[in-house]
Amino acid sequence: MAEVWWSSEQNPGSRQWFSRPEEIRYALSRMPDIPFSAPSASACGTTIPIDPGIQRQEMLGIGISMEESTVFNLRRMSERAREDVMALLLDPERGAGFSLVRVTLGTSDFTGQPFYTYDDIEEGGSDFELEHFSIRKDIELGIVSTLRRMKEISPELKFFASSWSPPAWMKTSGDLKRGMLKEGRQYTDTLAKYFRMAIEAYAAEGITLHAITLQNEPLLEIDYPSCRMTPERQRELALALRKELDARGLDTAIWIFDHNFSDAWEYAAPILNDSSAYRAVDGIALHDYEGEPSVMRELGSAYPRHSIHLTERSLWGTKGADRLIRYFREGASSYNAWVTMLDSKFGRHQWVGTPDPTLLVQDASNPDRIWATPELYLTAQFARFVRPGARLLGTPYGSEDTVTNAAFRNPDGSTAIVVVNRTAREQTVRILTEGRQLETAVPSKTTATYVWKGASQEDAVPDNRIIRK
Structure with missing residues:
Protein backbone atom coordinates (compact mmCIF):
# COMPACT_ATOMS: atom_id res chain seq x y z
CA MET A 1 0.00 0.00 0.00
CA GLU A 58 22.11 12.85 -1.55
CA MET A 59 19.69 15.21 0.17
CA LEU A 60 21.01 17.32 3.03
CA GLY A 61 17.63 18.74 4.00
CA ILE A 62 14.63 20.92 3.18
CA GLY A 63 13.87 23.81 5.45
CA ILE A 64 13.43 27.39 6.52
CA SER A 65 15.27 30.39 7.92
CA MET A 66 15.51 31.66 11.49
CA GLU A 67 16.33 35.31 10.87
CA GLU A 68 15.73 37.77 13.74
CA SER A 69 12.29 38.79 12.41
CA THR A 70 10.95 35.27 12.89
CA VAL A 71 12.71 34.80 16.22
CA PHE A 72 11.28 38.09 17.53
CA ASN A 73 7.75 37.05 16.59
CA LEU A 74 8.22 33.63 18.19
CA ARG A 75 9.42 35.27 21.40
CA ARG A 76 6.24 37.37 21.56
CA MET A 77 4.22 34.18 21.96
CA SER A 78 3.40 32.30 25.13
CA GLU A 79 5.59 29.27 25.74
CA ARG A 80 2.79 26.85 24.92
CA ALA A 81 1.88 28.58 21.65
CA ARG A 82 5.55 28.82 20.67
CA GLU A 83 6.04 25.11 21.30
CA ASP A 84 3.05 24.36 19.08
CA VAL A 85 4.60 26.40 16.26
CA MET A 86 7.95 24.69 16.70
CA ALA A 87 6.26 21.29 16.46
CA LEU A 88 4.31 22.39 13.39
CA LEU A 89 7.54 23.34 11.66
CA LEU A 90 9.83 20.55 12.81
CA ASP A 91 7.93 17.40 13.81
CA PRO A 92 8.51 14.80 11.05
CA GLU A 93 5.49 12.74 12.13
CA ARG A 94 2.82 15.37 12.80
CA GLY A 95 4.24 18.58 11.32
CA ALA A 96 6.14 19.78 8.27
CA GLY A 97 9.34 17.98 9.24
CA PHE A 98 11.74 20.72 8.15
CA SER A 99 15.29 19.44 8.56
CA LEU A 100 17.62 22.32 7.59
CA VAL A 101 17.66 25.87 8.98
CA ARG A 102 19.49 28.91 7.67
CA VAL A 103 20.72 31.38 10.29
CA THR A 104 22.42 34.74 9.89
CA LEU A 105 25.85 35.64 11.26
CA GLY A 106 25.00 39.03 12.70
CA THR A 107 22.03 40.85 11.30
CA SER A 108 20.28 40.63 7.95
CA ASP A 109 17.63 42.94 6.51
CA PHE A 110 14.90 40.91 8.19
CA THR A 111 15.23 42.35 11.66
CA GLY A 112 13.67 45.15 13.66
CA GLN A 113 16.94 45.71 15.52
CA PRO A 114 19.69 48.19 14.69
CA PHE A 115 22.01 46.39 12.30
CA TYR A 116 24.92 44.66 14.03
CA THR A 117 27.80 42.20 13.63
CA TYR A 118 29.91 40.38 16.21
CA ASP A 119 32.68 42.99 16.30
CA ASP A 120 31.17 46.46 16.24
CA ILE A 121 33.49 49.19 17.50
CA GLU A 122 33.62 52.98 17.38
CA GLU A 123 33.93 54.58 13.96
CA GLY A 124 37.50 55.03 12.84
CA GLY A 125 38.88 52.18 14.91
CA SER A 126 40.07 48.67 14.05
CA ASP A 127 40.25 45.36 15.89
CA PHE A 128 42.46 42.95 13.97
CA GLU A 129 42.89 40.82 17.10
CA LEU A 130 39.08 40.63 17.40
CA GLU A 131 39.28 41.51 21.08
CA HIS A 132 35.71 42.84 20.96
CA PHE A 133 34.25 39.77 19.26
CA SER A 134 31.04 38.48 20.86
CA ILE A 135 27.79 36.79 19.86
CA ARG A 136 26.16 38.38 22.91
CA LYS A 137 23.53 40.10 20.75
CA ASP A 138 22.38 36.77 19.33
CA ILE A 139 22.06 35.46 22.88
CA GLU A 140 20.21 38.52 24.18
CA LEU A 141 17.77 38.51 21.25
CA GLY A 142 16.87 34.88 21.87
CA ILE A 143 18.32 33.59 18.61
CA VAL A 144 20.66 31.12 20.30
CA SER A 145 18.03 29.80 22.72
CA THR A 146 15.53 29.42 19.86
CA LEU A 147 17.96 27.37 17.79
CA ARG A 148 18.89 25.27 20.79
CA ARG A 149 15.22 24.50 21.45
CA MET A 150 14.69 23.59 17.78
CA LYS A 151 17.54 21.10 18.04
CA GLU A 152 15.99 19.58 21.15
CA ILE A 153 12.69 19.07 19.32
CA SER A 154 14.36 17.65 16.20
CA PRO A 155 17.78 16.11 16.99
CA GLU A 156 18.56 15.47 13.30
CA LEU A 157 18.10 19.17 12.47
CA LYS A 158 21.06 20.87 10.81
CA PHE A 159 21.97 24.57 10.68
CA PHE A 160 24.01 26.55 8.20
CA ALA A 161 24.94 30.22 8.48
CA SER A 162 25.29 33.16 6.09
CA SER A 163 26.95 36.51 6.64
CA TRP A 164 25.31 39.66 5.27
CA SER A 165 28.22 41.96 6.09
CA PRO A 166 31.64 41.97 7.75
CA PRO A 167 32.04 44.44 10.63
CA ALA A 168 31.92 48.06 9.40
CA TRP A 169 35.56 48.75 10.29
CA MET A 170 36.62 46.10 7.76
CA LYS A 171 34.70 47.76 4.90
CA THR A 172 35.33 50.54 2.40
CA SER A 173 31.98 52.13 3.30
CA GLY A 174 32.70 52.19 7.04
CA ASP A 175 29.12 50.94 7.37
CA LEU A 176 27.26 47.65 7.34
CA LYS A 177 25.36 48.96 4.33
CA ARG A 178 27.03 48.77 0.95
CA GLY A 179 30.81 48.78 0.52
CA MET A 180 33.44 46.09 0.00
CA LEU A 181 35.98 44.31 2.18
CA LYS A 182 39.02 46.58 2.40
CA GLU A 183 42.05 45.56 0.36
CA GLY A 184 44.87 43.68 1.99
CA ARG A 185 45.60 40.19 3.24
CA GLN A 186 45.20 41.38 6.82
CA TYR A 187 41.49 42.03 6.26
CA THR A 188 40.97 38.70 4.50
CA ASP A 189 42.68 36.75 7.25
CA THR A 190 40.86 38.64 9.99
CA LEU A 191 37.47 38.01 8.40
CA ALA A 192 38.34 34.30 8.12
CA LYS A 193 39.25 34.31 11.82
CA TYR A 194 35.97 36.14 12.56
CA PHE A 195 33.99 33.38 10.85
CA ARG A 196 35.94 30.67 12.65
CA MET A 197 35.28 32.37 15.99
CA ALA A 198 31.57 32.57 15.17
CA ILE A 199 31.49 28.84 14.43
CA GLU A 200 33.25 28.11 17.71
CA ALA A 201 31.05 30.52 19.70
CA TYR A 202 27.93 28.80 18.41
CA ALA A 203 29.42 25.39 19.16
CA ALA A 204 30.06 26.54 22.74
CA GLU A 205 26.31 27.24 22.98
CA GLY A 206 25.49 23.72 21.79
CA ILE A 207 24.78 24.62 18.15
CA THR A 208 26.86 23.02 15.40
CA LEU A 209 27.00 24.91 12.13
CA HIS A 210 27.08 22.35 9.34
CA ALA A 211 28.13 24.91 6.73
CA ILE A 212 28.82 28.59 6.19
CA THR A 213 28.31 30.78 3.13
CA LEU A 214 30.99 33.46 2.98
CA GLN A 215 28.81 36.36 1.83
CA ASN A 216 25.10 36.60 1.16
CA GLU A 217 24.54 37.93 -2.38
CA PRO A 218 28.12 39.11 -2.99
CA LEU A 219 27.19 40.98 -6.17
CA LEU A 220 24.73 43.25 -4.34
CA GLU A 221 25.35 46.57 -2.61
CA ILE A 222 22.17 47.97 -1.06
CA ASP A 223 20.88 49.99 1.89
CA TYR A 224 20.85 47.14 4.35
CA PRO A 225 23.74 44.90 5.46
CA SER A 226 25.57 43.92 2.29
CA CYS A 227 29.08 43.67 0.92
CA ARG A 228 30.21 43.42 -2.65
CA MET A 229 32.85 40.73 -3.00
CA THR A 230 34.61 39.67 -6.19
CA PRO A 231 35.14 35.96 -6.89
CA GLU A 232 38.89 36.53 -6.62
CA ARG A 233 38.49 37.95 -3.11
CA GLN A 234 36.10 35.18 -2.10
CA ARG A 235 38.62 32.62 -3.30
CA GLU A 236 41.21 34.17 -0.99
CA LEU A 237 38.70 34.18 1.85
CA ALA A 238 37.76 30.53 1.30
CA LEU A 239 41.41 29.52 1.46
CA ALA A 240 41.99 31.56 4.60
CA LEU A 241 38.91 30.13 6.30
CA ARG A 242 39.85 26.56 5.38
CA LYS A 243 43.23 27.15 7.01
CA GLU A 244 41.51 28.47 10.15
CA LEU A 245 39.09 25.53 10.30
CA ASP A 246 41.75 22.90 9.70
CA ALA A 247 43.99 24.37 12.39
CA ARG A 248 41.17 23.98 14.92
CA GLY A 249 39.93 20.59 13.70
CA LEU A 250 36.58 22.04 12.60
CA ASP A 251 34.63 20.29 9.83
CA THR A 252 32.18 23.07 8.95
CA ALA A 253 31.60 23.04 5.19
CA ILE A 254 32.42 26.12 3.09
CA TRP A 255 29.84 27.06 0.45
CA ILE A 256 30.71 29.77 -2.05
CA PHE A 257 28.65 32.31 -4.00
CA ASP A 258 25.13 32.43 -2.39
CA HIS A 259 23.57 34.46 -5.18
CA ASN A 260 21.55 34.11 -8.39
CA PHE A 261 21.59 31.43 -11.07
CA SER A 262 22.25 34.07 -13.70
CA ASP A 263 25.74 34.90 -12.38
CA ALA A 264 26.73 31.50 -11.04
CA TRP A 265 29.19 30.48 -13.77
CA GLU A 266 31.01 33.81 -13.82
CA TYR A 267 31.41 33.68 -10.05
CA ALA A 268 32.08 30.01 -9.30
CA ALA A 269 34.54 29.25 -12.11
CA PRO A 270 37.31 31.67 -11.02
CA ILE A 271 37.18 30.11 -7.57
CA LEU A 272 36.85 26.42 -8.36
CA ASN A 273 39.24 26.41 -11.31
CA ASP A 274 41.99 27.15 -8.81
CA SER A 275 43.23 23.78 -7.54
CA SER A 276 43.76 24.95 -3.95
CA ALA A 277 40.35 26.59 -3.72
CA TYR A 278 38.77 23.54 -5.37
CA ARG A 279 40.01 21.47 -2.43
CA ALA A 280 39.10 24.10 0.19
CA VAL A 281 35.47 24.56 -0.89
CA ASP A 282 32.72 22.02 -0.25
CA GLY A 283 29.64 23.40 -2.00
CA ILE A 284 27.98 26.05 -4.13
CA ALA A 285 25.04 28.06 -2.75
CA LEU A 286 22.50 29.62 -5.09
CA HIS A 287 19.46 31.92 -5.04
CA ASP A 288 16.60 31.91 -7.52
CA TYR A 289 15.76 35.53 -8.32
CA GLU A 290 17.36 35.64 -11.79
CA GLY A 291 18.29 32.86 -14.18
CA GLU A 292 17.30 29.23 -14.56
CA PRO A 293 17.88 26.13 -12.39
CA SER A 294 19.60 24.31 -15.25
CA VAL A 295 22.86 26.01 -14.25
CA MET A 296 22.93 23.76 -11.17
CA ARG A 297 23.23 20.67 -13.37
CA GLU A 298 26.00 22.34 -15.36
CA LEU A 299 27.96 23.28 -12.24
CA GLY A 300 27.43 19.82 -10.77
CA SER A 301 28.86 18.24 -13.90
CA ALA A 302 31.82 20.63 -14.01
CA TYR A 303 32.60 20.34 -10.30
CA PRO A 304 31.26 16.94 -9.13
CA ARG A 305 33.04 17.10 -5.79
CA HIS A 306 30.93 20.06 -4.70
CA SER A 307 27.35 19.84 -3.47
CA ILE A 308 24.72 22.25 -4.80
CA HIS A 309 22.35 24.13 -2.46
CA LEU A 310 19.35 26.39 -3.07
CA THR A 311 19.82 28.56 0.01
CA GLU A 312 17.25 31.31 -0.58
CA ARG A 313 13.92 31.57 -2.39
CA SER A 314 10.30 31.53 -1.31
CA LEU A 315 7.83 29.82 -3.64
CA TRP A 316 4.06 30.00 -4.00
CA GLY A 317 1.41 27.68 -5.36
CA THR A 318 1.83 24.62 -7.55
CA LYS A 319 4.04 26.69 -9.86
CA GLY A 320 6.38 27.03 -6.90
CA ALA A 321 6.12 23.32 -6.10
CA ASP A 322 7.09 22.55 -9.68
CA ARG A 323 10.04 24.95 -9.35
CA LEU A 324 11.15 23.01 -6.27
CA ILE A 325 10.96 19.79 -8.28
CA ARG A 326 13.23 21.41 -10.86
CA TYR A 327 15.77 22.37 -8.18
CA PHE A 328 16.10 18.77 -7.11
CA ARG A 329 16.07 17.34 -10.61
CA GLU A 330 18.86 19.77 -11.54
CA GLY A 331 21.02 18.60 -8.66
CA ALA A 332 20.21 20.63 -5.53
CA SER A 333 20.91 18.76 -2.29
CA SER A 334 18.89 21.21 -0.20
CA TYR A 335 16.30 23.97 -0.29
CA ASN A 336 15.55 26.74 2.20
CA ALA A 337 12.59 29.10 2.15
CA TRP A 338 13.49 32.65 3.18
CA VAL A 339 11.69 34.30 6.16
CA THR A 340 9.43 31.97 8.10
CA MET A 341 7.00 34.22 9.98
CA LEU A 342 6.10 37.91 9.80
CA ASP A 343 3.10 39.44 11.49
CA SER A 344 -0.09 40.71 9.89
CA LYS A 345 1.38 44.22 9.64
CA PHE A 346 4.42 42.90 7.74
CA GLY A 347 6.57 43.21 10.86
CA ARG A 348 9.42 43.19 11.55
CA HIS A 349 11.91 43.87 8.81
CA GLN A 350 14.08 46.50 7.11
CA TRP A 351 14.02 45.09 3.61
CA VAL A 352 13.61 47.73 0.90
CA GLY A 353 10.33 46.31 -0.46
CA THR A 354 7.01 44.88 0.74
CA PRO A 355 7.32 41.20 1.67
CA ASP A 356 5.25 38.48 0.06
CA PRO A 357 3.39 36.03 2.31
CA THR A 358 5.52 33.95 4.64
CA LEU A 359 4.90 30.31 5.58
CA LEU A 360 3.29 31.45 8.82
CA VAL A 361 1.58 34.74 9.67
CA GLN A 362 1.19 36.06 13.21
CA ASP A 363 -1.74 38.25 14.25
CA ALA A 364 -0.02 41.53 15.17
CA SER A 365 -2.63 42.25 17.85
CA ASN A 366 -2.70 38.72 19.29
CA PRO A 367 0.76 37.09 19.11
CA ASP A 368 -0.49 33.63 20.06
CA ARG A 369 -2.78 33.56 17.02
CA ILE A 370 -0.98 32.37 13.92
CA TRP A 371 -2.11 30.90 10.65
CA ALA A 372 -0.38 28.94 7.93
CA THR A 373 -0.40 29.88 4.28
CA PRO A 374 -0.81 27.08 1.71
CA GLU A 375 2.92 27.28 1.07
CA LEU A 376 3.70 25.70 4.44
CA TYR A 377 1.82 22.59 3.39
CA LEU A 378 3.03 22.59 -0.21
CA THR A 379 6.64 22.72 1.00
CA ALA A 380 5.90 20.06 3.61
CA GLN A 381 4.82 17.72 0.80
CA PHE A 382 8.57 17.49 0.17
CA ALA A 383 10.12 18.14 3.59
CA ARG A 384 8.09 15.67 5.63
CA PHE A 385 8.59 12.74 3.28
CA VAL A 386 12.01 13.37 1.69
CA ARG A 387 14.37 12.91 4.60
CA PRO A 388 18.04 13.82 5.01
CA GLY A 389 20.14 11.19 3.29
CA ALA A 390 17.52 10.46 0.63
Missing part, protein backbone atom coordinates in the same frame (compact mmCIF):
# COMPACT_ATOMS: atom_id res chain seq x y z
CA ALA A 2 1.06 3.57 -0.64
CA GLU A 3 0.23 6.48 1.64
CA VAL A 4 -1.27 9.48 -0.14
CA TRP A 5 -1.02 13.12 0.98
CA TRP A 6 -2.40 16.20 -0.79
CA SER A 7 -1.87 19.95 -0.51
CA SER A 8 -3.52 22.50 -2.80
CA GLU A 9 -2.74 26.06 -3.75
CA GLN A 10 -4.98 29.00 -2.92
CA ASN A 11 -4.39 32.63 -3.89
CA PRO A 12 -0.67 31.92 -4.35
CA GLY A 13 1.56 34.84 -3.44
CA SER A 14 -1.36 37.10 -2.49
CA ARG A 15 -0.67 39.55 0.32
CA GLN A 16 -4.26 38.97 1.45
CA TRP A 17 -2.74 36.17 3.52
CA PHE A 18 -1.32 38.83 5.84
CA SER A 19 -4.82 40.05 6.70
CA ARG A 20 -6.65 36.82 7.52
CA PRO A 21 -6.54 33.02 7.33
CA GLU A 22 -8.61 31.17 4.77
CA GLU A 23 -9.88 27.62 4.50
CA ILE A 24 -7.50 25.58 2.36
CA ARG A 25 -8.91 22.76 0.26
CA TYR A 26 -6.10 20.32 1.03
CA ALA A 27 -3.47 21.08 3.67
CA LEU A 28 -1.10 18.13 4.00
CA SER A 29 -4.28 16.05 4.02
CA ARG A 30 -4.02 12.28 4.43
CA MET A 31 -6.08 10.55 1.77
CA PRO A 32 -7.03 6.84 1.55
CA ASP A 33 -4.10 4.51 0.91
CA ILE A 34 -3.79 3.09 -2.59
CA PRO A 35 -2.96 -0.59 -3.19
CA PHE A 36 -0.31 -1.69 -5.65
CA SER A 37 -1.33 -3.92 -8.53
CA ALA A 38 0.49 -5.94 -11.14
CA PRO A 39 1.68 -3.85 -14.09
CA SER A 40 -0.77 -3.73 -16.98
CA ALA A 41 -1.91 -1.54 -19.84
CA SER A 42 -3.61 1.55 -18.45
CA ALA A 43 -5.81 4.36 -19.64
CA CYS A 44 -4.14 6.75 -17.17
CA GLY A 45 -3.07 9.99 -18.78
CA THR A 46 0.55 10.06 -17.53
CA THR A 47 2.85 7.14 -16.77
CA ILE A 48 5.79 7.70 -14.43
CA PRO A 49 8.34 4.88 -14.44
CA ILE A 50 10.72 4.96 -11.47
CA ASP A 51 14.21 3.57 -12.01
CA PRO A 52 15.69 2.79 -8.56
CA GLY A 53 18.96 1.89 -10.26
CA ILE A 54 19.51 5.58 -10.94
CA GLN A 55 20.34 7.29 -7.66
CA ARG A 56 21.60 10.84 -7.88
CA GLN A 57 22.56 13.45 -5.27
CA ARG A 391 18.65 10.12 -2.98
CA LEU A 392 16.90 11.34 -6.09
CA LEU A 393 15.71 8.43 -8.27
CA GLY A 394 15.43 8.28 -12.02
CA THR A 395 12.07 9.39 -13.45
CA PRO A 396 11.03 11.45 -16.47
CA TYR A 397 10.20 15.04 -15.49
CA GLY A 398 6.75 15.04 -17.10
CA SER A 399 5.01 18.13 -18.43
CA GLU A 400 3.51 21.32 -17.04
CA ASP A 401 0.46 20.47 -19.18
CA THR A 402 -0.14 17.29 -17.16
CA VAL A 403 2.01 16.55 -14.09
CA THR A 404 5.66 16.86 -13.08
CA ASN A 405 7.45 14.80 -10.44
CA ALA A 406 10.53 13.91 -8.43
CA ALA A 407 11.05 10.57 -6.67
CA PHE A 408 13.39 9.75 -3.78
CA ARG A 409 14.68 6.72 -1.89
CA ASN A 410 14.96 7.47 1.84
CA PRO A 411 17.65 6.03 4.12
CA ASP A 412 15.06 3.76 5.75
CA GLY A 413 14.31 2.14 2.39
CA SER A 414 10.99 3.89 1.83
CA THR A 415 10.20 5.61 -1.46
CA ALA A 416 8.52 9.00 -1.81
CA ILE A 417 7.38 10.56 -5.07
CA VAL A 418 6.03 14.12 -5.24
CA VAL A 419 3.66 14.76 -8.16
CA VAL A 420 2.56 18.30 -9.03
CA ASN A 421 -0.56 19.14 -11.03
CA ARG A 422 -0.44 22.80 -12.10
CA THR A 423 -3.38 22.44 -14.46
CA ALA A 424 -7.03 23.41 -13.95
CA ARG A 425 -8.26 19.81 -14.25
CA GLU A 426 -7.71 16.49 -12.51
CA GLN A 427 -4.85 14.44 -13.93
CA THR A 428 -4.74 10.63 -13.91
CA VAL A 429 -1.37 9.04 -13.22
CA ARG A 430 0.18 5.58 -13.30
CA ILE A 431 3.38 5.01 -11.30
CA LEU A 432 5.51 1.98 -12.27
CA THR A 433 8.09 0.74 -9.77
CA GLU A 434 9.92 -2.54 -9.22
CA GLY A 435 7.33 -4.86 -10.75
CA ARG A 436 4.29 -3.01 -9.39
CA GLN A 437 2.08 -0.11 -10.34
CA LEU A 438 -0.09 2.52 -8.69
CA GLU A 439 -3.03 4.10 -10.46
CA THR A 440 -4.19 7.41 -9.04
CA ALA A 441 -5.57 10.86 -9.83
CA VAL A 442 -4.24 14.23 -8.69
CA PRO A 443 -6.78 17.07 -8.27
CA SER A 444 -6.31 20.38 -10.06
CA LYS A 445 -3.77 22.84 -8.61
CA THR A 446 -2.61 20.21 -6.12
CA THR A 447 0.64 18.60 -5.05
CA ALA A 448 0.45 14.92 -4.11
CA THR A 449 3.02 12.79 -2.29
CA TYR A 450 2.97 9.00 -2.42
CA VAL A 451 5.03 7.05 0.10
CA TRP A 452 5.56 3.34 0.43
CA LYS A 453 7.81 1.25 2.59
CA GLY A 454 10.44 -1.27 1.68
CA ALA A 455 9.54 -4.94 1.83
CA SER A 456 10.85 -5.28 5.40
CA GLN A 457 8.66 -2.40 6.55
CA GLU A 458 5.27 -3.50 5.31
CA ASP A 459 3.97 -4.24 8.79
CA ALA A 460 4.85 -0.84 10.28
CA VAL A 461 1.91 1.14 11.68
CA PRO A 462 1.52 4.64 10.20
CA ASP A 463 0.86 7.72 12.36
CA ASN A 464 -2.10 9.49 10.77
CA ARG A 465 -2.11 12.51 13.03
CA ILE A 466 -1.06 15.98 11.92
CA ILE A 467 -0.71 19.22 13.79
CA ARG A 468 -2.96 21.93 12.38
CA LYS A 469 -2.66 25.69 12.40
